[in-house]
Amino acid sequence: MVKSLILCEGGDDEAFIRLFLKSLKSDLRKIEIKKLSSKSNFFKLKMYQDENILAKIDTQYNKILFIFDSDYKETGETNNGFYKSKSSIEEIIIKIKEYLGFDFYTDYYIVCNPITKNGNLEHLILSTLDKKPKECMEDLLNCIKPYHTDSNKKILLTGYKTIFKEPLYNFSHPNFNLLKQKLQALG
Known part of the structure; x- marks a missing residue:
């Protein structure tokens, strides 16, 4: 069965996503959630190769949704802050598609307080x-x-x-x- 793949940072994110999917009455047999352990892993083509994710696209996965925290641009980290995160994930999606040589469904969601565009899952929850x-x-x-x-x-x-x-x-x-x-x- 071909599934959709959700890539997230860690265990709290995965638990939250599972609860959300259940509330939407999604068929969890058709969705796989994989933790990448850290935000920096989202932006490394080699990580997708090493984790065997690229080899499974099209045969096992037909859609990928990347979900990760915005964090704070003030930290100075390369991929922190909403707009740096957005730019970085769009770049890696292009690299993945170029590497594979074909197009497929991808999307991303940057988790943050939707007003400040900073933060993480906890700040999104707090905003609600x-x-x-x-x-x-x-x-x-x-x-x-x-x-x-x-x-x-x-x-x-x-x-x-x-x-x-x-x-x-x-x-x-x-x-x-x-x-x-x-x-x-x-x-």
């Missing part, structure tokens, strides 16, 4: 919360900021899941619409 839960989570972030925690996104997501159990995500929120469209396009 009602006023009171959002203030609560923003207070938590402000509280831990002086401690220079490297993974405040992990703290935020864990805190959110612990405090606001049901419903975990409001997938009907407009800030999820673009991702919803891209997931539905996979069939």
